[in-house]
Amino acid sequence: MKKKIFISFDYDNDKRYKFLLNAWNENSEFEFSFFDHSSKEIQSNNISIIKAGLTNKIKQAQTTLVIVGKYANSYHKDRFEIGYKNWINFEIAKSKQAGNELIAVKIDRSYTSPEELTNSGASWAMSFTQNNIIKALRGY
Secondary structure (H helix, E strand, C coil): CCCEEEEECCHHHHHHHHHHHHHHHHCCCCCCEECCCCHHHCCCCCHHHHHHHHHHHHHHCCEEEEEECCCCCCCCCCHHHHCCCCHHHHHHHHHHHHCCEEEEEECCCCCCCCHHHCCCCCEEECCCCHHHHHHHHHCC
């Protein structure tokens, strides 16, 4: 049975990697499935509504896969309302609360990881390749 995976990523800067995962998901050789949880699904600019929508989707998943791009640990303009440095850190925190397995995939190993991944027990892929991601997913 395929895992239910929530994808956490920086929509403005890293959506092409999320789209690549979508393409791999269509390939029968890549053995996982996930809900498409991109921010476009929540039709609101209200932070409380977005938080509730993301939290609900995270709870529906078993695993959270975090795409660690260049800005994954950067400050978001709404960080005080979000309650975390940015949306990725919020999603990781909510994933930990939900008991989701955590998979972190670095686009480039030099990129700074989101603070919420520290001591999280995440399984890591240090480069964004199909083989590394599959190995990280199988680590659970």
